[in-house]
Amino acid sequence: MTRLTEYLLPTEKQAPADAEAISHKLMVRAGLIRQMGAGMWTWLPAGWRVHQRVVQIVREEIDAIGGREMLMPVLQPAEPWRKTGRLEIEELFKLHHRKGSELVLAMTHEEALAFHAAQTIHSYRDLPLILYHFQVKERDEPRPRAGVLRTREFVMKDSYSLDRDQAGLEESYERHVGAYDRIMQRTGLRFYRVESDVGMMGGLGAHEYMAPCPAGEDEVALAPDYAANVEVALKSSEVEQVGDRLLRGGEPLTVEPAIEVGNIFKLGTRYSEALGATYLDERGEAHPIWMGSYGIGPARLVAAAVEQFADEHGISWPRALAPFAxxxxxxxxxxxxxxxxxxxxxxxxxxxxxxxxxxxxxxxxxxxxxxxxxxxxxxxxxxxxxxxxxxxxxxxxxxxxxxxxxxxxxxxxxxxxxxxxxxxxxxx
Amino acid sequence: MTRLTEYLLPTEKQAPADAEAISHKLMVRAGLIRQMGAGMWTWLPAGWRVHQRVVQIVREEIDAIGGREMLMPVLQPAEPWRKTGRLEIEELFKLHHRKGSELVLAMTHEEALAFHAAQTIHSYRDLPLILYHFQVKERDEPRPRAGVLRTREFVMKDSYSLDRDQAGLEESYERHVGAYDRIMQRTGLRFYRVESDVGMMGGLGAHEYMAPCPAGEDEVALAPDYAANVEVALKSSEVEQVGDRLLRGGEPLTVEPAIEVGNIFKLGTRYSEALGATYLDERGEAHPIWMGSYGIGPARLVAAAVEQFADEHGISWPRALAPFAxxxxxxxxxxxxxxxxxxxxxxxxxxxxxxxxxxxxxxxxxxxxxxxxxxxxxxxxxxxxxxxxxxxxxxxxxxxxxxxxxxxxxxxxxxxxxxxxxxxxxxx
The missing domain is CATH 3.40.50.800 (Anticodon-binding domain)
Structure with missing residues (x-):
């Protein structure tokens, strides 16, 4: 029953006046998305079909590495965030319920996962585990921009690995690298996996998945055997800046703007220690659980696909993401x-x-x-x-x-x- | 890959101390849900499987009557709520973003839908339409209770019909009655469709779907050919109260506690007029769009199934909702x-x-x-x-x-x- 006379596909000849990014212009013009307020977007039926195609690819690949789907709440008590030291993050929305207790709107779910791990994981026999959900995130974004690329609310798949030690974490991390590589390949996007900073997440190491495209806010430095976030490259002893060029082993690096579409973090025990998520080993001794955190933003993958393949006539979907064949x-x-x-x-x-x-x-x-x-x-x-x-x-x-x-x-x-x-x- | 040694199913011998409802006790004990704070719940993997079985049944039946799935945001500007007069609802969470603008967390999406209809519906040719989404709702609930039955956050399927006149609305409403009847039948629950009050939604008429069970906060009055919310029955001239009994045509009515699992409203033009959602007819004259609103709570259906079929040994799922066969x-x-x-x-x-x-x-x-x-x-x-x-x-x-x-x-x-x-x- 997908006759256009019975469908909502409000195409527009003009892009919104404030739109600069190709994806912002084309996704509005093609009737895929509409804005409700700055950084607050609705996915119209055809846009939602594309979004859910990405979701299904992600679900299949995370299931394939043993992920268990669940759902954690967005509205949360402030207490776990206080314990991990993240209550002060400016992007975190805070509010109170009518009886006065402090609540937050989750921007990511490390606190929730560690909170539940503390309640439900008791023994080394309960590990390893990979848990994930697709859930809306809220961020008090100071500068929403570029359509669905930088918003106050968006759906994220976030998965979390729980392991007994660092070796286990490394293994779970590698499984996610494999899953993420396959996800990106299946979407049909051009992408790079690059080393990145751990930022506000903390931990032992991180990678970003970057999709090069004109609207990218980040930059990747590229050579045939090398890809890194420019910020990371500049801190590396391998890379030197000469004038406006970056060199590595004397060879010039290409720099491209890119969108961060996914990021994966080796968290270590920062969150589990703060929230008391421990397990007992074979000898009955308690240890903190080793955690990893793995995010991917379907909306950004959709926008990146629009950016990478658009021509002067409009969008040109890769097969895997097209709203209709x-x-x-x-x-x-x-x-x-x-x-x-x-x-x-x-x-x-x-x-x-x-x-x-x-x-x-x-x-x-x-x-x-x-x-x-x-x-x-x-x-x-x-x-x-x-x-x-x-x-x-x-x-x-x-x-x-x-x-x-x-x-x-x-x-x-x-x-x-x-x-x-x-x-x-x-x-x- | 669903070996219990590789799964998170934290069963408990004891129910939470504050649990009174059967579903609250059993869903926690069976490892389906865990609380993060009062009225804020996580669905663990096995629980989420059950929840998503309900979601899939609902999706299939709403698709079958021509519904188009989309996604509207939870975080919204306050302005449309001010225009419809609902900003003052006490259950509505209000907050501000860092630049000071007033935001709300949607408890339902009439405002969002009418806002977008005003932008995207122009002509009688664009009508009728049924649009829907599954999205978390937030309510500043003064008394969260009974596990997932009364919460601050929950997933709701809400659909909206858009029609050119009252006759169209009546038709869309009847299609939803059919879809809801089939949804309830497919879940395997015992249920009643009863006339109800329009409450804070306003409009021309409404029905509730009630699932009788011990934890019910509502009451239904029943006879072989009659079912009504007790509040509504008492206002009717057909029903008289004699002592602690209700009589209808002299015959006694049975009264059962029940959970409201779904509700449907003939909204009329209240929201479309407030938000300027109009269409042009064949003669180029503008008219407000006639709206209907149709909600169903998968979490409540899950809890009602637990309540209706539990025995002293635990849960006993109807086939359609079981986490595993x-x-x-x-x-x-x-x-x-x-x-x-x-x-x-x-x-x-x-x-x-x-x-x-x-x-x-x-x-x-x-x-x-x-x-x-x-x-x-x-x-x-x-x-x-x-x-x-x-x-x-x-x-x-x-x-x-x-x-x-x-x-x-x-x-x-x-x-x-x-x-x-x-x-x-x-x-x-």
């Missing part, structure tokens, strides 16, 4: 044979399990094609008068705007679905 | 033939797509059986020394604690899976 356009009004043919094609594709958005609106071809290119589904199928004459549906591949061979208009459904699927599988 | 218990330690047989059975069931939790811990049979009855999966399979002798896996049906005929221990995987599936399909 096929954008079907009918050029005939109700009652015309070309409209009937398009209706049949729509039912055949839907019946065959193809994700198809059907533009059945009474609009001109120019507007319909422009909207299809703006939304950026990988395949556009067009049924018009010409299709009836030639017996073929016109096929355009969005990325590169290439025409593909037409599909037979009146073939068997199974054959048609197979042809669309084959074409789909060949796309990046 | 099968709780497999091995009575042999590592290296024993019975342990090997249980390991093989586990792999066969998993390979056959059966949701199975495998208790592979080194604990005594008493503790394992007690934990299985507490968690309440519909089928328990036991592999011990006796299985090797008889060649059969023992089968217990949780509801009623009935033994079922044993399953052959060394049959073909496909046959075994078919036998488990057949038994499963026969359960309530």
């Amino acid at each position: 096929v954008h079907l356009v009918t050029l005939g009004g109700p009652g015309t044979p070309e409209r009937d043919a398009a209706d049949r094609l729509y039912e055949d594709l839907r019946g065959g399990g193809v994700d198809v958005l059907y533009d059945d609106r009474e609009r001109g071809p120019g507007e319909k094609f422009a909207d299809a290119e703006l939304l950026g589904c990988p395949l556009r199928l067009t049924v018009g008068r010409r299709s009836l004459d030639s017996g073929e549906v016109e096929v355009q591949v969005r990325r590169g705007r290439k025409d593909a061979p037409g599909l037979p208009l009146s073939g068997e459904r199974a054959e048609l679905v197979r042809a669309v699927d084959e074409l789909w599988q060949s796309l990046p | 099968v709780h497999l218990v091995t009575l042999g330690g590592p290296g024993t033939p019975e342990r090997d047989a249980a390991d093989r059975l586990y792999e066969d069931l998993r390979g056959g797509g059966v949701d199975v939790l495998y208790d592979d811990r080194e604990r005594g049979p008493g503790e394992k059986f007690a934990d299985a009855e507490l968690l309440g999966c519909p089928l328990r399979l036991t592999v011990g020394r006796r299985s090797l002798d008889s060649g059969e896996v023992e089968v217990q049906v949780r509801r009623g604690r009935k033994d079922a005929p044993g399953l052959p221990l060394s049959g073909e995987r496909a046959e075994l899976v078919r036998a488990v599936d057949e038994l499963w399909q026969s359960l309530p």
Whole structure:
């Protein structure tokens, strides 16, 4: 039931006046997101489909390394944050309930996880564990900007590893590196894993996943065998700055702007010690649990994909993230044979399990094609008068705007679905 | 990979000291939920599985009536709430961001939906629409109680219908009645749809879905052809109170405590007028959009299922909500033939797509059986020394604690899976 006449896809010719980032402009123009207030965004139905495609990839890969999905609250007592020394973070929203107790809105969930670990983990037999959730985070962001790239509220997947010692943490960390690498590969994005600072999280080491794109607020320094956050590179003895260039072993490094789409931290025992999360070993001795923390922001992956693959006509989704596989356009009004043919094609594709958005609106071809290119589904199928004459549906591949061979208009459904699927599988 | 040795299922012999409701006690004892603060709860992995089963049923039924899933923010500007006159609601959390603007934490999303409708709906051609999301809600609840039944934060599915006139609203409302009836039927709960007051939502009429159970804070008045919220019944001319009895047409009504698990409202134009959500008709005249609002609380459905079906040994899930279909218990330690047989059975069931939790811990049979009855999966399979002798896996049906005929221990995987599936399909 995804007929555009029964869908909410409010495309716009103009980008919001304050929009600078490509993703901000295009995601609003394509009807994927709308702002409710500065840094507070709504995902409209087509945008939410893209967001949830990222979520499902992340879920599958974290499940595959043994992650257990759960849900921790956003609204939390202030006490655990006081104990870890993070209550004073400026980005942390604080509030009071009507009886006066101090509450916070979680910006990440190390405190919650360590709090529950203290209650529920007793023995070395209970370890190791990987726990995760998808939950909204709130941050009192001083400068919300760039659409969904820097917001006051966003959904994050955060997972936490619990281990008995540093060797266990290193192993859980490596499993996350593997999962994150696969997540990034599956999204179809260009990305780098770079060493990073631990920042406000503390701990023993950290990496960031960076997606290069024009709206990036960070910078990565790159060489064929090297990738680092520029801030980290500049602190390294390997890298020297000569004028406005960075050199490593005498060779110049390329510097690209990039978005941080994920980060992973070896926390060590900072949070478990503060919150009393210990386990008893084989001899009955108590030790603090070793923790790791692993975040990934689906919204930023979505925006990075828009940034990396947009052209002057709009968005051009990688296959794995597209809201729909096929954008079907009918050029005939109700009652015309070309409209009937398009209706049949729509039912055949839907019946065959193809994700198809059907533009059945009474609009001109120019507007319909422009909207299809703006939304950026990988395949556009067009049924018009010409299709009836030639017996073929016109096929355009969005990325590169290439025409593909037409599909037979009146073939068997199974054959048609197979042809669309084959074409789909060949796309990046 | 759901071996209990690699899972977080912290069962407890004692219920929390402050717990009165059956669901509060059992959900904590079974390791499904843990409290982070008063009214602030974490869903542990097994609990989250149950919660998400309800979510998936709701999603399927709302999709089936044409609902479009999206996501609106919890953190919102105060302004739309001021416009609808709801900023003064005491349960509404208010806060400020660091630059001083007033924000709220949404307890429901009528304001957000009407705000976006004002931006994105222009013409009668854009209507009707049903939009929905699953999102956390925050309420400054003065008396959190009864585990997940009355909390400060909870996930709600709220959908909103947008129509051009009252007739359209009535139709959208009836579609929701159908969807809600099917949702309740699919969960396996005993429930009533009753007329209710519109309360703080305002509007033209409302119904509640009530699940009778001991922890209910509401009361429903029942007769074979009648069901109403007692508050509503008492205002009706049909019902009279005689002493401590309620009579309707001279016949006594039964009164049962019940939990409100869902509510649906014909809002009319209250929110759309306040927020300027209008559309142009065929003649170019502007009219306010007619709205309906439809909420359902997965957490309350989960708790109601616990309340309705618990016995003195623990939870007894209806099939549709069970965290796992099968709780497999091995009575042999590592290296024993019975342990090997249980390991093989586990792999066969998993390979056959059966949701199975495998208790592979080194604990005594008493503790394992007690934990299985507490968690309440519909089928328990036991592999011990006796299985090797008889060649059969023992089968217990949780509801009623009935033994079922044993399953052959060394049959073909496909046959075994078919036998488990057949038994499963026969359960309530």
